[in-house]
Amino acid sequence: MEDKKIIRGKTRKGKTEKKIGLISKIGFLRILFFYFLMAMMSFAGALNLEARGLEAGAAASTQLVLLGTGTPNCEPDRAGPAVAIIVDGVAYLVDCGPGVVRRAVAAFQEKKLEALKPERLGYVFITHLHSDHTLGYPDLIFSPWVLGRDKPLQAYGPPGLKKMTRHLLKAYQEDISVRLYGLQPVNREGYQVRVHEVKEGLVFQDERVKVEAFPVRHGAWPYAYGYRFQSRDKVIVVSGDTRPCPELKVYARGCDILVHEVYSAAKLKERSLEWQRYHQANHTSGEELGKIAQEVKPGLLVLTHQLYWGATDKELIQEVKAYFPGPVVSGRDLMVFKGIRD
Ligand SMILES: [Zn+2]
């Protein structure tokens, strides 16, 4: 409308050609400005999402909750490795590092995630049997039972998990007997564990989620897995502990959220040669992870199990961002994610 008016006005003055040229330039600049505005808005939106960690409410869609982002270094504000993937009110845990049940209760209380009430913790998928990933296993077996879980825990994991479970139940035999045969009102199912030792491929499926295990490469461990969760609305992949490996790239390609372990490439150089060799064989540096993400293109990359050795979150993210331009969040306990494509 405005352009037409201007054309009429200027035609009356008899300088048609020159003015039309000017008008089309103005139109072009307007379009340019419009696109610039749109780009700035989406950039600001992305930054904002990253800044608040894509935190989600208790929506119906699949959610990822970081229960523990720690390592064997025992940082007091990070529980041992554990995440929960919540689909339609049911929580599927990956790993059970120390503190797992208390972190689940914290997530229930602070984030109103009913699925993380202790008595509702019924599934765990263990990546490997390193103590930092399994010290919370007896916690996950016994605490929810005492608090009312009346079904056996379903535990999936590498060969060796059956033996570990048997030993743990034996270790706590006295506790089980006293609770079962003393005065305590308690059910007879909730402390039991159904163990499923898994191989690569589909390991679990119900009406909510399909879970695949894939082998990763973690030093001398004969069996270490990552897990790929596919729900109605999302694919979430958890790396477990691993050095860069082709299997992860296959299973994580194009996923919505990739939760991946990481260490600081810059700070590794300050460690002894023995430790450098160890970490290179067991874990993934920020730079290596950036290259992996560049190939795999996750909708969102969440760093966990961060080995900082004095580096900051910003520095870790910078290592990744040198290769991967997409959204990256350095995880902290109790962050909740929906994914950037929602
Ligand atoms: Zn670990």
Ligand SMILES: [Zn+2]
């Ligand atoms: Zn490990």
